[in-house]
Amino acid sequence: MAGSDQINLCESKRVVPLNTWILMSNFKLAYNLLRRPDGTFNRHLAEFLDRKVPANVNPVDGVFSFDIVIDRSINLLSRIYRPAAKDSEGRVPLSTSFAQLKKPVSTSDVVVPVIIFFHGGSFAHSSANSAIYDILCRRLVGLCNAVVVSVNYRRAPENPYPSAYDDGWTALEWVNSRPWLQSKDSKVHIFLAGDSSGGNIVHQVALRAVKSGIKVLGNILLNPMFGGKTRTESEKRLDSRYFVTIQDRDWYWKAFLPEGEDRDHPACNPFGPKGACLEGIKFPKSLVVVAGLDLIQDWQLAYADGLKRAGHEVKLLYLEKATIGFYLLPNNDHFHTVMDEIHNFVTPIPDCE
Amino acid sequence: MGPHDSSISAAAGSTSSSSSSSACSSSTKPPQPPDQMDHLLAGAGYKVRSNDLHQVAERLHRLETVMVKSNPLEISDLVNDAVHYNPADLASWVDSLLTELNTNPPVPVPTDLSDPHPNMNNMMYATNHAPHLQQVVAQPFEEDVSIQLVHVLMTCAEAVQRGDLSLAGLLIDDLQALLGRVNSGCGIGKVGSFFVDALSRRIVNSPENAAVHSDLSAYENEILYHHYYEACPYLKFAHFTANQAILEAFEGQDCVHVIDFNLMQGLQWPALIQALALRPGGPPLLRLTGIGPPSPDGRDSLREIGLKLAELARSVNVRFAFRGVAASRLDDVKPWMLQVSPKEAIAVNSIMQLHRLLGPNSSRGPPIDLVLDWIRDLNPRILMVVEQESNHNQPEFLDRFTEALYYYSTMFDSLDVCTAQPEKALAELYIQREICNVVCCEGLVRVERHEPLVRWRERLINAGFAPLHLGSNAFKQARMLLTLFSAEGYSVEENEGCLTLGWHSRPLIAASAWQAIPKPSPTMGPIIHP
Numbered sequence: 001m002a003g004s005d006q007i008n009l010c011e012s013k014r015v016v017p018l019n020t021w022i023l024m025s026n027f028k029l030a031y032n033l034l035r036r037p038d039g040t041f042n043r044h045l046a047e048f049l050d051r052k053v054p055a056n057v058n059p060v061d062g063v064f065s066f067d068i069v070i071d072r073s074i075n076l077l078s079r080i081y082r083p084a085a086k087d088s089e090g091r092v093p094l095s096t097s098f099a100q101l102k103k104p105v106s107t108s109d110v111v112v113p114v115i116i117f118f119h120g121g122s123f124a125h126s127s128a129n130s131a132i133y134d135i136l137c138r139r140l141v142g143l144c145n146a147v148v149v150s151v152n153y154r155r156a157p158e159n160p161y162p163s164a165y166d167d168g169w170t171a172l173e174w175v176n177s178r179p180w181l182q183s184k185d186s187k188v189h190i191f192l193a194g195d196s197s198g199g200n201i202v203h204q205v206a207l208r209a210v211k212s213g214i215k216v217l218g219n220i221l222l223n224p225m226f227g228g229k230t231r232t233e234s235e236k237r238l239d240s241r242y243f244v245t246i247q248d249r250d251w252y253w254k255a256f257l258p259e260g261e262d263r264d265h266p267a268c269n270p271f272g273p274k275g276a277c278l279e280g281i282k283f284p285k286s287l288v289v290v291a292g293l294d295l296i297q298d299w300q301l302a303y304a305d306g307l308k309r310a311g312h313e314v315k316l317l318y319l320e321k322a323t324i325g326f327y328l329l330p331n332n333d334h335f336h337t338v339m340d341e342i343h344n345f346v347t348p349i350p351d352c353e
Numbered sequence: 354m355g356p357h358d359s360s361i362s363a364a365a366g367s368t369s370s371s372s373s374s375s376a377c378s379s380s381t382k383p384p385q386p387p388d389q390m391d392h393l394l395a396g397a398g399y400k401v402r403s404n405d406l407h408q409v410a411e412r413l414h415r416l417e418t419v420m421v422k423s424n425p426l427e428i429s430d431l432v433n434d435a436v437h438y439n440p441a442d443l444a445s446w447v448d449s450l451l452t453e454l455n456t457n458p459p460v461p462v463p464t465d466l467s468d469p470h471p472n473m474n475n476m477m478y479a480t481n482h483a484p485h486l487q488q489v490v491a492q493p494f495e496e497d498v499s500i501q502l503v504h505v506l507m508t509c510a511e512a513v514q515r516g517d518l519s520l521a522g523l524l525i526d527d528l529q530a531l532l533g534r535v536n537s538g539c540g541i542g543k544v545g546s547f548f549v550d551a552l553s554r555r556i557v558n559s560p561e562n563a564a565v566h567s568d569l570s571a572y573e574n575e576i577l578y579h580h581y582y583e584a585c586p587y588l589k590f591a592h593f594t595a596n597q598a599i600l601e602a603f604e605g606q607d608c609v610h611v612i613d614f615n616l617m618q619g620l621q622w623p624a625l626i627q628a629l630a631l632r633p634g635g636p637p638l639l640r641l642t643g644i645g646p647p648s649p650d651g652r653d654s655l656r657e658i659g660l661k662l663a664e665l666a667r668s669v670n671v672r673f674a675f676r677g678v679a680a681s682r683l684d685d686v687k688p689w690m691l692q693v694s695p696k697e698a699i700a701v702n703s704i705m706q707l708h709r710l711l712g713p714n715s716s717r718g719p720p721i722d723l724v725l726d727w728i729r730d731l732n733p734r735i736l737m738v739v740e741q742e743s744n745h746n747q748p749e750f751l752d753r754f755t756e757a758l759y760y761y762s763t764m765f766d767s768l769d770v771c772t773a774q775p776e777k778a779l780a781e782l783y784i785q786r787e788i789c790n791v792v793c794c795e796g797l798v799r800v801e802r803h804e805p806l807v808r809w810r811e812r813l814i815n816a817g818f819a820p821l822h823l824g825s826n827a828f829k830q831a832r833m834l835l836t837l838f839s840a841e842g843y844s845v846e847e848n849e850g851c852l853t854l855g856w857h858s859r860p861l862i863a864a865s866a867w868q869a870i871p872k873p874s875p876t877m878g879p880i881i882h883p
Contacts, residue, residue, distance in 0.1 A: 010503055010504055010507055013410070013507070014755065018406050018407070018410060019391050019393050019394050019401075019406060021410060022394065022399075022401065022406065022409055022410055022413060022443070023394060023397055023399070025410070025413045025414075025417065026399070026413060026443060026447075028417075029413065029416055029417055029420060029447075029450075030440075032420060032428075033428065033429065033432045035429075036429050037426055037429065042429075042432075045432070045437070048437060048440065049437070049440045051397060051398020051399065051440070051441065052398070053398070131396065131397050131398035132397050132398075135396050135397070328397065329393045329396075329397070330393070331393060
């Protein structure tokens with residue numbers, strides 16, 4: 001092998017801070033161990049290795065959380081994150097009483113957004129109580145002055161398509177019908193957000209919301225997971241270079257999509273040959289964040305483009321030197337850029353003529 | 354780590370994170386108290402001591418290379434049967450996997466003395482699977498070792514940058530062992546051995562000490578240069594392209610004067626002399642001033658070359674005059690030494706010389722500015738600049754090291770196709786001296802301060818030069834030159850009026866032409882040459 005090829009293999013280490021590299025490499029290698037070549041998944045080991053944190057009704061940095069079962073029949077859990085209300089002296093109390101968990105979120109005329117969050121993991125990994133996602137959701141609370149509902153959707157390969165979407169839809173209906181999540185105008189102000197497979201779920205749930213008349217104010221897609229049958233230029237160019245391989249992407253799609261379907265299935269490729277037409281519907285505005293070193297970026301860019309061509313409002317944030325997972329640790333400029341964008345996206349703009 | 358607009362060359366420039374406990378090319382992080390955990394990884398559920406980040410990264414990399422090489426079925430079976438413990442202690446978990454997959458033991462970690470849990474405790478397996486274990490011994494394939502080699506090289510360079518010379522020394526031993534297992538005749542084994550050598554010299558010697566590598570005599574240096582010239586096309590491309598541009602700049606001129614910043618053996622000039630001889634309308638009077646280091650052994654090597662060229666010129670009826678200017682450094686040259694006359698058209702020819710002026714400032718200011726200033730005063734019709742297309746002058750050692758590794762490994766790859774000996778071996782030695790200078794030296798002694806074309810453009814424009822574009826005929830002729838070499842991998846590219854020569858789409862040499870914008874005089878406006 002040519003000398004310069006060997007050196008290219010060390011590239012990922014040069015573009016992220018060392019602790020990020022360790023985190024992403026650890027995931028990459030551990031996940032390798034969990035995916036079996038025959039398409040089965042070592043769920044026990046996966047749950048063992050996943051670093052989880054419990055919910056905490058005692059506020060930490062002004063945010064408290066608690067878990068709720070939103071559908072008993074399938075044990076669908078969600079973790080709710082709320083800003084801790086300050087007491088009469090303006091201080092955050094040390095603990096939250098049970099009565100306060102479902103206290104109305106909005107106590108004034110200020111609208112309180114409710115962000116329904118779908119964690120990533122390529123449909124197979126992670127949970128709402130995974131440490132990395134718990135941290136992210138807590139951050140979103142303070143950033144957007146919002147309530148965050150993180151959905152513990154069912155995962156592949158045990159629960160392939162359409163389980164994750166069904167669970168997302170269940171969560172949306174549930175959130176929309178909670179009186180305590182309403183703002184003073186008696187409406188729940190809902191945003192959908194997700195990274196990787198979670199981003200993909202956001203799109204599908206929003207689509208279903210449109211058909212059912214539930215209003216979603218905006219979609220936030222961080223490095224959303226899309227794909228297709230053909231191999232795009234970015235997939236070929238970036239294969240194996242920044243923690244992700246085409247091979248692993250294929251495995252996850254195979255685990256998620258129905259038996260016998262290929263990656264042009266609309267769940268994977270919403271603007272592909274089997275995709276639905278999105279023109280003329282009231283689809284929410286979208287914030288699509290694409291990492292320049294993510295090998296599936298061509299699909300993500302095609303998604304943003306597809307939305308635009310169908311006449312929908314899209315803000316595309318392309319971060320040239322970002323790798324996947326850049327938003328998991330607050331140690332890089334891309335992280336802060338994206339957080340600012342999310343804040344601006346969710347914060348209601350005062351009406352002006 | 355902000356989004357940054359570095360050049361397209363393969364290695365990234367320096368990156369710095371805004372607010373973290375560790376950045377990928379940090380050299381100035383103060384040593385943490387021994388038990389301090391990286392707080393970001395802790396938030397994600399992993400306990401890794403800040404001081405151990407590098408070692409943990411090292412082990413992860415090793416684990417990856419082993420997994421890449423092993424059969425996925427066997428790995429997955431093996432891992433499924435094993436019992437894992439305490440995944441939050443990432444270092445031990447990775448070690449236990451490595452042990453299970455039967456690889457080399459990790460590099461001894463000097464700081465990790467207080468770990469109460471030896472590696473083996475993280476994994477146990479049922480005894481009846483022991484025979485199964487034997488089957489999964491990962492063979493150290495060539496590829497696997499090569500990847501390790503590159504990674505340990507980078508880790509060693511990082512240690513050097515942090516001043517952790519004891520770890521660096523240990524890693525050198527590791528590197529020597531790896532070199533012993535890899536094919537040292539080509540690829541990463543070849544270029545890797547030069548970098549290992551350079552690193553070990555740097556660890557042993559003080560970088561400001563000029564005796565970092567044994568000095569060759571001028572004669573020996575010339576031999577290496579000559580073989581480098583023969584073995585690969587880089588110098589030929591430089592000479593060829595420069596001559597084209599100079600010829601064009603001299604059109605219609607009867608008195609021309611070429612100032613060569615590094616005469617060496619004058620290999621560039623026979624072709625120009627012959628081209629001038631064949632010029633329609635007849636040759637001009639050609640003066641050549643060759644600058645070179647003084648000869649220590651009493652020979653006047655400059656004059657000797659001059660005499661040979663004069664003889665050639667005579668044989669093709671070109672009126673020719675030669676003058677040698679001995680100077681160890683270009684900024685020691687004073688314009689009056691060049692004795693230019695106002696009637697002549699001047700060409701200044703700098704092949705891989707300007708970067709040597711980017712070192713520490715002298716008492717008179719930055720050497721490069723001084724020299725560019727007097728070049729401009731000469732009012733040349735053309736300043737020809739050829740430089741290595743890479744950034745080996747970055748302030749951080751690790752960045753230079755990494756960029757050099759990319760650059761020289763590509764150059765060595767291109768040399769692989771040359772079969773002529775001893776040209777190839779001596780060419781490699783020539784390149785090795787450059788590598789040594791980039792890696793081992795600092796301060797005044799580090800003269801190989803290559804910078805890429807984008808930076809030279811800025812510099813030259815700021816110094817009062819305007820670009821002269823090299824056109825498609827120069828491009829075409831450069832490509833034809835390359836067909837003389839059997840190797841398919843070389844590529845000539847046009848880059849905003851400049852030409853580059855590279856290997857497999859990585860430019861390695863960039864050639865550009867400039868003319869001086871005369872300084873405005875108080876009584877007249879600036880005069881631009883047509």
